[in-house]
Amino acid sequence: MYDVIIIGAGVSGSAVARELSRYKVNACVLEKEEDVCCGTSKANSAIIHAGYDAAEGSLMAKLNVEGNQIMPELSKELDIPFEQCGSLVVCLDEASLPNLQALYDRGVKNGVEDLEIITDKARIREMEPNLTDEVVAVLSAPTAGIVCPFHLNIALAENAYTNGIDFKFDTEVESIEPIEGGWKLETSQGAYETRYVVNAAGVYADRFHNMVSESKIHITPRRGDYFLLDKNAGKHVNRTIFALPSKYGKGVLVTPTVHGNLIIGPTAVDIEDKEGTATTREGLDELSKASLNVKNLPMRQVITSFAGLRAHEDHHEFIIRELEDAPGFVDCAGIESPGLTSSPAIGKMVAEILREKLDLDVNPDFNGTRKGNIDLDTLSKEEKAALIEKEPAYGNIICRCEMVTEGELLDAIHRPLGARTLDGIKRRTRAGAGRCQAGFCTPKTMEILHRELGIPMTEITKSGGDSQLLVGYNKDRI
Amino acid sequence: MKEYDIVIIGGGPAGLAAAIAARDNGSESILILERDKELGGILNQCIHNGFGLHTFKEELTGPEYAARFTEQVEKYKIEYVLNTMVIEISPEKVVTAMNREEGLFDIQAKAIILAMGCRERSRGALNIPGYRPAGIFSAGTAQRLVNMEGFMPGREVVILGSGDIGLIMARRLTLEGAKVKVVAEIMPYSGGLKRNIVQCLDDYGIPLKLSHTVIEIRGKERLEGITLAAVDDRGKPIAGTEEEYSCDTLLLSVGLIPENELSGAMGVVMNPVTSGPIVNESLETNVEGVFACGNVLHVHDLVDFVSEEAAAAGKNASNYVKNGEQKPNGREIILEGTDGVRYTVPSTINPERMEATQIVRFRVGNVYKNCYIGVYFNDERVLHRKRMVMAPGEMEEIKLEKEKLLLHPDIDRITIRVEEA
Numbered sequence: 001m002y003d004v005i006i007i008g009a010g011v012s013g014s015a016v017a018r019e020l021s022r023y024k025v026n027a028c029v030l031e032k033e034e035d036v037c038c039g040t041s042k043a044n045s046a047i048i049h050a051g052y053d054a055a056e057g058s059l060m061a062k063l064n065v066e067g068n069q070i071m072p073e074l075s076k077e078l079d080i081p082f083e084q085c086g087s088l089v090v091c092l093d094e095a096s097l098p099n100l101q102a103l104y105d106r107g108v109k110n111g112v113e114d115l116e117i118i119t120d121k122a123r124i125r126e127m128e129p130n131l132t133d134e135v136v137a138v139l140s141a142p143t144a145g146i147v148c149p150f151h152l153n154i155a156l157a158e159n160a161y162t163n164g165i166d167f168k169f170d171t172e173v174e175s176i177e178p179i180e181g182g183w184k185l186e187t188s189q190g191a192y193e194t195r196y197v198v199n200a201a202g203v204y205a206d207r208f209h210n211m212v213s214e215s216k217i218h219i220t221p222r223r224g225d226y227f228l229l230d231k232n233a234g235k236h237v238n239r240t241i242f243a244l245p246s247k248y249g250k251g252v253l254v255t256p257t258v259h260g261n262l263i264i265g266p267t268a269v270d271i272e273d274k275e276g277t278a279t280t281r282e283g284l285d286e287l288s289k290a291s292l293n294v295k296n297l298p299m300r301q302v303i304t305s306f307a308g309l310r311a312h313e314d315h316h317e318f319i320i321r322e323l324e325d326a327p328g329f330v331d332c333a334g335i336e337s338p339g340l341t342s343s344p345a346i347g348k349m350v351a352e353i354l355r356e357k358l359d360l361d362v363n364p365d366f367n368g369t370r371k372g373n374i375d376l377d378t379l380s381k382e383e384k385a386a387l388i389e390k391e392p393a394y395g396n397i398i399c400r401c402e403m404v405t406e407g408e409l410l411d412a413i414h415r416p417l418g419a420r421t422l423d424g425i426k427r428r429t430r431a432g433a434g435r436c437q438a439g440f441c442t443p444k445t446m447e448i449l450h451r452e453l454g455i456p457m458t459e460i461t462k463s464g465g466d467s468q469l470l471v472g473y474n475k476d477r478i
Numbered sequence: 479m480k481e482y483d484i485v486i487i488g489g490g491p492a493g494l495a496a497a498i499a500a501r502d503n504g505s506e507s508i509l510i511l512e513r514d515k516e517l518g519g520i521l522n523q524c525i526h527n528g529f530g531l532h533t534f535k536e537e538l539t540g541p542e543y544a545a546r547f548t549e550q551v552e553k554y555k556i557e558y559v560l561n562t563m564v565i566e567i568s569p570e571k572v573v574t575a576m577n578r579e580e581g582l583f584d585i586q587a588k589a590i591i592l593a594m595g596c597r598e599r600s601r602g603a604l605n606i607p608g609y610r611p612a613g614i615f616s617a618g619t620a621q622r623l624v625n626m627e628g629f630m631p632g633r634e635v636v637i638l639g640s641g642d643i644g645l646i647m648a649r650r651l652t653l654e655g656a657k658v659k660v661v662a663e664i665m666p667y668s669g670g671l672k673r674n675i676v677q678c679l680d681d682y683g684i685p686l687k688l689s690h691t692v693i694e695i696r697g698k699e700r701l702e703g704i705t706l707a708a709v710d711d712r713g714k715p716i717a718g719t720e721e722e723y724s725c726d727t728l729l730l731s732v733g734l735i736p737e738n739e740l741s742g743a744m745g746v747v748m749n750p751v752t753s754g755p756i757v758n759e760s761l762e763t764n765v766e767g768v769f770a771c772g773n774v775l776h777v778h779d780l781v782d783f784v785s786e787e788a789a790a791a792g793k794n795a796s797n798y799v800k801n802g803e804q805k806p807n808g809r810e811i812i813l814e815g816t817d818g819v820r821y822t823v824p825s826t827i828n829p830e831r832m833e834a835t836q837i838v839r840f841r842v843g844n845v846y847k848n849c850y851i852g853v854y855f856n857d858e859r860v861l862h863r864k865r866m867v868m869a870p871g872e873m874e875e876i877k878l879e880k881e882k883l884l885l886h887p888d889i890d891r892i893t894i895r896v897e898e899a
Contacts, residue, residue: 279607304602388581395578397563437600439616462612467699478655
């Protein structure tokens with residue numbers, strides 16, 4: 001019997017696992033997909049919010065600000081890309097100024113530092129030359145930032161794993177029954193028993209909660225469509241640019257990414273299907289709203305579009321607590337935006353609940369630091385040369401758009417909880433994430449996965465399950 | 479640092495022809511840098527025939543056509559390195575490249591020929607809504623998988639876009655045992671060669687639906703189906719025309735984009751119409767001593783024309799190394815396409831420096847029947863050539879005579895137009 005089973009290897013579950021690994025504990029993460037970071041955590045704005053959005057006094061507000069404060073240090077410990085580039089909320093008409101002021105006031109109450117309302121247009125233009133000329137004022141939040149959500153999630157999980165937490169993939173929890181001293185989880189890969197369950201199942205968290213509790217919750221998948229633009233467009237704005245909700249509607253954001261792309265999105269459409277990550281024509285058309293705040297958006301530079309699902313709980317609040325009518329079952333539910341920002345704080349909060357309940361001792365071998373992936377593209381000429389001399393695979397470019405080498409693919413495959421699919425490779429190395437969208441590197445990446453993991457070519461998948469890329473051999477049906 | 483007179487970026491048809499022409503012109507110090515494991519570029523995966531009709535007056539397959547050039551490169555003992563990626567070119571013509579064996583290294587060139595080719599437009603650039611399952615390939619990726627590695631990417635195939643690679647793959651996949659259900663083209667005309675429509679679709683009973691596009695993609699893990707719809711003259715889907723197709727594969731053949739990230743980073747100025755460098759009559763870019771040819775300059779329809787153009791670039795680069803930049807009494811004539819002519823290569827022409835005959839290549843932006851190509855020296859029409867049909871999928875050319883241009887010292891602009899009958 002495990003001490004703790006965490007359902008879901010998204011950023012919340014992985015953050016909980018990593019914080020839990022500070023203690024001596026027999027714990028396991030069950031994930032229905034083939035990899036970490038496959039649901040809400042992989043498709044979002046990749047933003048570290050400052051913390052002025054959430055209602056004063058809410059858990060969301062508290063954990064947002066805490067997560068924001070943890071991120072600079074955490075990104076160093078885990079060696080992942082993070083940039084405190086700041087954010088602006090753009091106000092386009094005098095009538096909405098009180099709303100901007102309200103955001104400022106709420107932020108101050110939430111404990112957000114260095115907030116400032118700027119009305120000096122020359123200064124605004126200097127900060128962001130591509131903001132619309134209609135801008136009346138902006139709320140500046142220098143503590144906001146951008147992060148690679150894949151690397152954050154992957155690094156948290158990997159660090160948890162190297163500190164002793166088990167991970168089981170392709171393992172979907174089907175039912176949860178109370179047993180003596182804990183819970184029995186029936187899964188697609190057999191039964192597991194545990195003293196405590198952490199429900200970090202994203203859009204599915206209501207399903208598991210409602211299996212064990214009479215006090216029902218309801219989570220709506222709120223779909224958001226996004227555009228990702230070429231790196232040529234990445235400097236169009238320097239900060240995350242939010243729209244101030246106004247008579248023009250809620251608006252969409254425009255932000256640089258840590259890898260130098262530009263993201264535009266998201267829309268917000270409530271749907272029923274918890275797997276409904278298909279973009280829609282209406283959604284993609286709506287993204288043109290971003291041009292209300294940012295001018296000359298180079299929409300011809302779109303290299304891909306995608307949709308993510310926010311796990312919106314009816315009360316728009318994080319639910320993080322042990323259930324009163326189901327002791328031993330800890331919810332980590334309703335983790336929608338600012339969930340990515342809050343995840344380090346969520347991890348700490350849940351781990352503290354578990355430490356207290358299970359009376360856990362400190363794990364003396366815990367090592368919270370890791371060395372991240374080598375990203376050749378960020379190294380100097382001398383560093384590159386030295387690396388290739390040591391390991392020639394770093395001299396062999398596989399993805400020419402993102403300049404990713406065979407050496408980086410080998411790292412991604414052979415690291416703890418390594419990549420096994422094309423998308424797994426992409427999230428770890430960016431091979432296939434560039435402007436040709438994997439046109440050139442797909443056959444080469446497949447070849448390397450085949451060679452390194454012994455997976456037959458016809459069994460290599462894009463993203464696990466039935467997502468095989470090839471169906472057979474030439475003329476095999478003739 | 480190693481030094482070469484001419485460094486050629488890319489060992490595909492353009493790079494090979496440029497190298498051979500430079501050697502024929504007397505250059506000895508030439509290096510070809512090729513990223514793949516063999517010379518020949520994309521020709522290696524084009525195992526169909528139809529190459530070389532203009533150049534060799536016979537029909538060759540892609541690898542056969544490439545072999546004609548690689549054999550000559552070997553015979554001439556022109557140096558080349560394989561599996562080598564150029565990662566940077568400085569305006570001072572220092573080429574930085576990397577490979578497994580030599581690591582990261584710099585090469586000083588006196589002249590550089592850009593011959594990196596192009597890439598395929600991806601689904602993302604089209605904004606087709608829906609899921610992102612496995613089973614959506616660019617036509618060229620599928621071509622590589624089938625022709626070079628022997629794998630079937632799918633059983634039931636829909637092809638979006640009627641570019642030549644898509645048409646060729648419709649036939650290829652049919653021959654390998656797949657069912658190609660339809661080729662859809664958003665434009666009211668095909669983007670490919672007429673002969674490919676006949677030989678790759680008509681001969682196999684594969685329907686071509688013009689003015690149609692994919693509006694939905696179904697299947698979360700592997701593609702399960704798509705929805706086609708007719709589009710209006712602005713390219714917008716027309717409600718009520720939706721047709722569902724079940725398929726496990728969607729191939730995209732929706733355009734090629736010259737790969738000029740290296741060129742742009744070194745300061746080469748691009749033509750927004752072609753996405754290739756702006757060049758003068760020597761196929762030289764705005765960066766002195768840097769030449770461009772083949773699909774990195776503008777996307778061609780036939781490889782024969784790539785070879786011809788690249789040979790000119792190779793000769794010009796060789797002359798540049800021998801003689802230095804020649805700046806004769808600087809009369810640059812601007813060449814431009816209007817009235818249906820989308821662009822011209824080159825963009826400027828210097829009558830003093832040009833060869834006796836200068837080929838100007840261009841494409842038209844629509845299908846034109848029974849029309850004329852008009853060439854104007856300033857406002858004076860000097861050519862009025864009848865064309866039965868011109869289409870965006872086929873490259874056009876005219877020739878300019880040095881003799882004639884020298885007779886008109888007052889010309890500052892040459893315009894090429896489509897003129898309706």
